[in-house]
Amino acid sequence: HLERARVLLHVIDASEDDIEERFRTIDRELELYGAGLDERPQAIVLNKVDLLREPPSFQLDDSRIVGVHRVSAATGEGIEALKRWLFTAIPPVPEVAEEQEPGLAEFLEYRPQPPARRAYRIYRTDRGFRVIGEAPQGEELEAALEAAGVRQGQEVELGDETLEWR
Structure with missing residues (x-):
């Protein structure tokens, strides 16, 4: 679920023009969505590098950008490096506090009965x-x-x- 993501990956088609503007468009959508998504660490994945003569550049200076990766989903180029990076770059899951002893619930839980089957x-x-x-x-x-x-x-x-x- 997007709101639980600790790092957001922007997969951008590198064979298209104006890669930075495409990032900004997605970033505006994240800001409009809310929930602090636009403040999360973000990585840029430039896809379709196999279609280009030179590696694409991404020059946007933004403190939230924690990595820029060049890959080709078609040929697999850069995919293994991206996976290794993800395992080292994503912050660990926060530990969940141990459950308290069972006691009186602080809230009521309503579980509606399923409707009776029609006869x-x-x-x-x-x-x-x-x-x-x-x-x-x-x-x-x-x-x-x-x-x-x-x-x-x-x-x-x-x-x-x-x-x-x-």
């Missing part, structure tokens, strides 16, 4: 719909049939009865 089914037929099982009555049946897509003039079979939908 009926609605099937589409060539002339309308057929309700099989213990069909609900009144507004509940009407709502279920409308949710199934019944239209005015179609037949609705309820047990031995056939009704024309109004």
Whole structure:
């Protein structure tokens, strides 16, 4: 999940023009998203270096940028070096405090019961719909049939009865 990330990787297509502007665009989106994402350490991964004659440069001076890596997803160039860097550069996960002894909860947890299974089914037929099982009555049946897509003039079979939908 993005909000739990300790380092953000910007994968940028190095074969396109204006790499720094592409970074700035993503950075603005992170700022708008909030949650302090724009303040996190960030690494730049310039992809598609196999398509270039010279290695791409990234000259943006920003204290949040902790690394610039050049890779090719197509050929695998630079991928192993990037993986090794990630394992050394990402801060360790903070240790979780030991659980306290079980006691009275400081909050209530609400767990809604799943809705009871319906005791009926609605099937589409060539002339309308057929309700099989213990069909609900009144507004509940009407709502279920409308949710199934019944239209005015179609037949609705309820047990031995056939009704024309109004």
